[in-house]
Amino acid sequence: MFGVIRRWSLGPLAVLLLGGCMMQKEHDRIMGLEQARFGAAAEQHRQEMAAAQAQIMTLQNEMMELKKTLAERDQQLAEAATAYAALEKKLDDATALNEQLRLTLERAGKSVDQLVAQKGDLAKALEDTKARLEELRKAQEAAQKRAALYQQLLAKFKGMIDAGDLSIVVRNGRMVLQLRNDVLFDSGKVSLKGEGEVALREVAKVLATLDDRDFQVAGHTDNVPISTDRFPSNWELSTARAVNVVKFLEGEGVKPSLLSAAGYGEYDPVASNDVADGKAKNRRIEIVLQPNLSELVKIPGLGGE
Missing domain, CATH: 1.10.287 (Helix Hairpins)
Known part of the structure; x- marks a missing residue:
């Protein structure tokens, strides 16, 4: 009789022990997955920080060039x-x-x-x-x-620059704000994405304070051809995107008399279209800060702004 009772009492105990082992293994598996996911996220964050640091170094070099030009003028x-x-x-x-x-x-x-x-x-x-x-x-x-304006823009757009959504370059004596197309538009589309509107809203806040500048919004594409009824080529696509950005900036308070739109298609690249990274850089919207015509300075031997 005692032996029978003993066999019955060991049965539930074995079940409990087996269940506990299985729960521990599941727990270990989940923890392993979490650790792997956390490690991948940390690596991605490190890479993004490195890219942001490189952008800052580029901007600092451009600022040094501006200071050098100022010293030459002095x-x-x-x-x-x-x-x-x-x-x-x-x-x-x-x-x-x-x-x-x-x-x-x-x-x-x-x-x-x-x-x-x-x-x-x-x-x-x-x-x-x-x-x-x-x-x-x-x-x-x-x-x-x-x-002074360059320093002001660096400070006001620091968050967007650090996030890689915007960059500031100096080209032909003019400051240019560059925004990635993948932030603003879906592929082959001209309607602004939600995150694109958020980015342009921040840009509009700054542009609305610069009454002494005109702003040319320029659309650019890579060399991948497009052929639809609405957009027979990249000319039409880049121009339509630039016009939509102009309309959005106007709606956010930028004076329409200071705005203009242009589409360059694939014909003004900033990188090689032979590699994916170059294509991504070429797909962009640029906002060129231009001096008002009444303030242009013409200096023989030095050139104007």
Whole structure:
């Protein structure tokens, strides 16, 4: 009788022990999966941080180039000021000499026309130097404004730059905001995505404060052809995307008189279309910050903004 009771009492215990082992194995399996997922996320985060750091280094290099240009303008201004002082002294000397010679020529009965002409030439040279000094001063002010605006944009867009959604480059003397197409649009589409509207809303807040600039919104694609009834080529696709961005910025408070749209299709790449990474960089929307026409500075030998 005792043996029977003992066999019955060991049965539930074995079941409990077996169930416990199975639960422990499931727990270990889940923990292993979580650890693997966490490790992959950490690696992705590390890569994103490295990419952001590289972007920051690029922007810092571009800022150094701007500072170098500003220093060169300062040097040219100093040289022009020295030339102005030298010409002014020459004019004073010539005026004094002219007076002495005039008296001498009057006594000798000779003409002073040649000395008067010389004085006129020096006076014209002095006026030309004054005009150049004023142009250099305006150019220096413009360079200082560009450097200040560059720093301002870096600070205001820091979050988007760090996230890799936006970059700021200086090309042909103009600042350009570059936004990835995959943030703004689905492939082959022109309607803004939700995250694209969020990004452009942040951009619009900043652009609305810059009344002294015009903004050209430029659409760009890679060289993968498209052929639909609505978009026979990348020309139409890039232009339609640029127009939709302009309309969105206008709706967010940017003055429409400061906006323009252009589509470049695949014909203004910033990277090679032979590799996937290059294609991704070429699929972009650019917002080019242009000076108002009334503020353009033309300087012979230096070029305007």
